[in-house]
Amino acid sequence: MINPEYIGFIAATLTTSAFLPQAFKIWKSKTADGLSLSMYLVMGTGTLSWLFYGLLIESPSVIVANCISFSIILFIITFIIRSKM
C-alpha cells in the first residue's frame, strides 16, 4: 500500500508550482496588469479554507501545499491592489 502522503506531496508540488510563473512574471515586470483581483481573492479564500481543512483532518500534505499556495496568492493579490492605486 502506498503512503497517501507521498501522492499528496507530489500533488502539492505540482499545484503550487503552477502559480509560480505568474508570480515570477509580476516580480520581473513589477506590474499585475490583466490579472483578475476577484479570481485571486476567491482562490485565496479557498486556499485558506483548504488549509483549515488540512489542519482539521491532520493532513501534512494538504497543510504544506495550502500554506505555500496561500503565500504566493497573497503576494499576487498585494501586487494587483498596489497596481490599482
Added chain:
Amino acid sequence: MINPEYIGFIAATLTTSAFLPQAFKIWKSKTADGLSLSMYLVMGTGTLSWLFYGLLIESPSVIVANCISFSIILFIITFIIRSKM
C-alpha cells in the same frame, strides 16, 4: 467539533469556481490566446494527483473538488491545444 467535510466543501466550491471565469471567457471568445499550456498541464497533473490522494484518504470533498477542477482544466487545455493547431 465542526465536521471537516463542511470546511472541505466550502474550500472545494471556492477553489473550483476560481477557474470558471477563465473557462467562460474561452467559451465565449472561442479562443485561448494568452493562456499558458504548460501552466495548465502542470495544474491538470497536480489536480489528478490530488484526486488520487483524495481516493487514498477517502475524503469526499477532496475527491469532488478535484474531479470538477480537473474537468474544467481539461476543457481549457483542449481549447489551448486546438487554438495552436
